[in-house]
Structure formats: structure tokens, C-alpha cells
Amino acid sequence: MIEPSEIAAWVAGLDARFGSSTARTAYLVLHGTLEVAVDDEAIKRNQAKARVVKVPAEKGGKTTAWCDEVVLRIVEAHPPQCRPIASIGAACGLRQGELFGLAEEDLDFDEMVIRVRRQVKKLGREFIFALPKNDTERTVPMSEGVALMLTEYIETAKPRAYTLPWEKVDGKGHTVDLLFRWTDDKHIRARTYDELVWNPALFHAGVILVPTKDARGRRQYFSSRENGMHALRHYYASITLADGVNIKELAQYLGHGDPGFTLRLYTHMLPSHERARKAVDSRLARLFALEAHGAVTELAAGRSPTIHWEPDGGQSLDDPGISL
Numbered sequence: 001m002i003e004p005s006e007i008a009a010w011v012a013g014l015d016a017r018f019g020s021s022t023a024r025t026a027y028l029v030l031h032g033t034l035e036v037a038v039d040d041e042a043i044k045r046n047q048a049k050a051r052v053v054k055v056p057a058e059k060g061g062k063t064t065a066w067c068d069e070v071v072l073r074i075v076e077a078h079p080p081q082c083r084p085i086a087s088i089g090a091a092c093g094l095r096q097g098e099l100f101g102l103a104e105e106d107l108d109f110d111e112m113v114i115r116v117r118r119q120v121k122k123l124g125r126e127f128i129f130a131l132p133k134n135d136t137e138r139t140v141p142m143s144e145g146v147a148l149m150l151t152e153y154i155e156t157a158k159p160r161a162y163t164l165p166w167e168k169v170d171g172k173g174h175t176v177d178l179l180f181r182w183t184d185d186k187h188i189r190a191r192t193y194d195e196l197v198w199n200p201a202l203f204h205a206g207v208i209l210v211p212t213k214d215a216r217g218r219r220q221y222f223s224s225r226e227n228g229m230h231a232l233r234h235y236y237a238s239i240t241l242a243d244g245v246n247i248k249e250l251a252q253y254l255g256h257g258d259p260g261f262t263l264r265l266y267t268h269m270l271p272s273h274e275r276a277r278k279a280v281d282s283r284l285a286r287l288f289a290l291e292a293h294g295a296v297t298e299l300a301a302g303r304s305p306t307i308h309w310e311p312d313g314g315q316s317l318d319d320p321g322i323s324l
Contacts (some may be wrong), residue, residue: 001047004047004053007027007048007053008050008053011023011054011055011056012054015056016224019226020056023055024317026058027048029044031049034046034047038184056215062268063234063268063269064226070207071090073204073205075201076205077201077202077204078201079197081157082180084150084153084179085099085100085180086194086201086229086232087146087149088102088114088146090235091143091145091236091252092141092146093237093253094114094116095119095132095142095233095255096190096228096230097121097132097190098116098118098119099180100120100180100188100190101117101119101120101129102179103112103117103159103176103178104154104177105176106258109140109142109144112144113139113140114139114141114146115137115138115139116132116138116140117132117137118130119132119133120131120187120188120190122189123169125191126165126169128164128165128169128171129165129167129176131167131169138253140253153179154179159179160178161175161176161178161185162175162177163175174182194228194229195201195220198229199221199238200221200225202223202227225302236253237250237254237262238266238269239264240253241270241271242269244271247259247270250262
């Protein structure tokens with residue numbers, strides 16, 4: 001029989017690794033399953049109801065994004081062969097599994113876009129290629145800087161064919177020229193990458209605290225979902241919104257099925273009133289430069305602004321032929 005303390009530890013682990021939303025959802029599934037077992041008299045009580053089990057509260061607040069300097073430090077703290085992974089995450093907004101599933105044939109240097117067609121996904125203890133989240137492929141703009149970086153990387157790494165089952169463990173083999181591989185020449189596993197590359201980079205960039213060591217002398221980093229690779233998507237959203245990309249476009253680039261979700265998530269990152277002020281000043285600079293602006297001249301003081309003003313020497317506004 002599962003003990004309440006085991007459930008409590010499981011929920012706490014999910015909260016630390018995946019965030020409160022995932023932990024709460026998993027708890028509700030377990031709670032419901034145990035309730036059915038109680039109703040069927042398979043067990044006497046629902047252990048998930050025990051007081052020792054603390055369900056994480058839903059975290060409110062606004063999504064925050066790292067500044068340019070923090071992202072640069074994190075990328076620089078990566079091993080050279082892994083820097084393109086973090087760079088594309090920041091510059092294109094791909095999810096972690098989509099980055100690990102990216103192939104050479106997904107890069108269109110003529111159209112200057114990346115076609116996001118698959119992700120590396122874990123099913124049980126096995127890995128597969130699968131469609132991106134929401135089962136939807138998408139196209140993301142590729143900047144000149146990203147194109148140059150990827151061109152240089154491809155020349156060095158020389159991507160080769162790699163095969164994983166498609167969509168299910170016993171699915172048909174799906175072969176692509178995989179861009180990024182681990183040291184064992186296989187696909188990159190998220191947990192391995194987080195523990196050996198991402199978290200050390202966060203530490204060296206000053207984002208998380210000094211790691212501790214376990215009984216075997218291995219470093220243990222204490223991070224959170226807020227500091228996971230998903231944060232690079234928030235950074236991408238912040239810089240693109242600041243430079244004029246609209247919510248609908250951003251939702252497409254990020255692979256959100258509902259632009260309303262994108263708006264709720266990033267509404268506070270939309271350009272402020274200052275951008276509107278700059279737009280007006282930029283487009284109406286000649287108007288504001290007129291000599292008479294802001295000053296009452298001797299000529300202007302002696303006439304009505306709505307009756308006798310004749311800029312081209314034609315009819316004045318008090319002529320019978322003019323009506324307002």
C-alpha cells in the first residue's frame with residue numbers, strides 16, 4: 001500500500017522539477033484514482049487525503065524574462081558544442097524537446113525559416129520522435145545571425161542520419177539528419193542535459209546558488225521550473241514583442257494553439273506608452289518643427305484662428321462659400 005509520506009514526497013518532487021501546475025494536475029489524477037478504489041472497496045481510505053500531503057498552491061504573478069546579459073552569460077557558460085542549442089532556444093523560441101529533435105532538413109536557408117516538425121519525447125523508459133506539442137508543425141523566422149551560426153555548426157558537426165520510432169514505442173522508424181547529439185552519439189536526453197549542461201551553466205551565469213554534493217561526491221544543483229530552458233521562450237517573447245511582433249504572430253512562432261493564451265501570458269510585456277510616444281514623435285517630426293508651434297506671435301495674437309487664416313491666400317473661413 002502506498003503511504004501518505006510517499007505521496008507527499010512525490011508531489012513535492014513534481015513541484016520542484018515541473019512546477020505547481022503539473023504537480024497539482026498529477027495529484028488530482030492520483031486522488032481521483034484512489035477515490036474510485038475506495039468506492040470499489042479495493043482500499044479502505046484515500047491516502048492522498050492525508051494531512052501530510054501538501055498540494056502546491058497555484059502560483060500567480062507575471063511571467064518574467066531574463067535580460068540580454070543573463071542570456072549571454074548562460075550561453076557562454078555552455079560547452080562550445082552545446083552553445084547553438086541554447087542560442088536557438090533564445091533566438092527562435094523552440095521548446096527543449098523540439099531543439100533536441102531539430103534536423104538539418106528543417107533549416108530553410110532560402111526562405112530563412114526553421115520548420116519545427118518534431119520533438120524528442122520520452123514514453124516510459126523509451127524515446128521517440130513525435131509531432132511538436134499540440135500535434136502541430138510550425139514555421140519560425142530565422143535571423144541572419146542564427147543562419148550564420150547554424151551554417152558554421154553544420155560544417156563542423158556534419159549531421160548524420162538518426163532513427164527513432166515515430167509517435168509510439170513500436171512505431172515505424174523515422175530517420176532525419178539530427179543536428180544535436182550527446183557524447184554517446186545518440187539523441188540528447190532532457191534530464192542528462194539539465195543535470196550536466198544547463199544547471200552548471202545557470203550556476204556559472206549567477207542565476208542559481210552554489211551546488212551541494214551528495215554521498216558519492218556528485219554535484220547537486222538546486223534549480224526550479226522558472227529557471228529551466230523554457231525561460232528562453234519567455235526571453236524570445238520579450239524581445240520580439242518589444243520590437244513590434246504582434247501577439248498573433250508570436251503565438252504562431254511559439255506553437256500556441258490559442259493566441260488568447262499568449263496574450264494572457266505576455267500582455268505585460270507588450271510595448272508601453274513610451275513606444276506610442278516615440279511613434280508619434282517620429283512620424284510627426286516635421287509638424288512639431290513648425291516655427292509657430294508653441295508660440296503666440298504678434299500676427300497670430302491679432303486674429304481669430306478660425307476665421308481669417310489663409311495659408312494659400314485663398315478664401316478665408318468666414319467667406320459665404322465656406323461651411324464647417
